[in-house]
Amino acid sequence: MATRRSSGRPRRDAALEALTPLAPRPVRHAVFRQSWRDVVFLHWEADPFEVARLLPPGTAPDLFHGRAYAGLVFFRMEDLAPGPVPPLPYLGVFDEVNVRLYSRDVTGRRGVVFRSLDCDRLLPVLTARAAFGLPYRWARTSRxxxxxxxxxxxxxRGGRGADARVWLDVGPGAAEPGPLGEFLTQRWGLHTRRLGRTWHMPVTHPRxxxxxxxxxxxxxxxxxxxxxxxxAGDPVSVLYAPGVPVRFGAPALLPRTPPSAGPHG
Structure with missing residues (x-):
């Protein structure tokens, strides 16, 4: 992976995390647990320089054959639970839609950067924004x-006019995601900005x-x-999965680095 010294010259000082069907590092003590059901992934190509401007410091666009992607992901959240406590009734069940980008950080870890997460439960929206810096928004969502x-x-909600919709025909047979689908879905962490610093939060789930x-x-x-x-146009990747149980680990600070001028590596 390439990062930049203050002189602007690229250096390679960290091995890029491999794309694997299972998380390379288990989450032993979950900060919170949840299940994702009826997951729909839609992806389009995106301008890598536009993506770079939207990522937190210490990260850069993770490119696939030199191309950046933006995702629109729909799913049903169930069994949301903080730490070891039982799942939350009502508050832990809702539909969610998120817009996400793909990042890699100065330690070589691949991740997801959420640009928005819309759901119809106000308390989880407020909690996730305050505790983790995630850009949740209160919305009317349905499945x-x-x-x-x-x-x-x-x-x-609030007359902001931001909406999303997907209408999908789901068949009974198994499907292979292909190299691009693997790149977009085999992600074992997220990057977020909170308290003026960039954090990495590990994620693990079955394949x-x-x-x-x-x-x-x-x-x-x-x-x-x-x-x-x-x-513009149809998405370049459309995927559906019945769902997986998910565990999130404790967030860790990224080391401070000089700002990057744009996508590289």
């Missing part, structure tokens, strides 16, 4: 199955089991609200 077709919809699916329709004005150019 409904119509036979083998899945519909997610979200619209942000994904993707199913065949076909996109019927999608819209995403949340991209513009997240500071990104709205996507």
């Amino acid at each position: 409904r199955w119509y036979g083998d077709r899945l519909l997610y919809r979200s619209r942000r 994904w089991a993707f199913r065949r699916c076909g996109l019927l329709d999608a819209s995403a004005s949340v991209f513009a609200a997240a500071g990104l150019t709205p996507p």
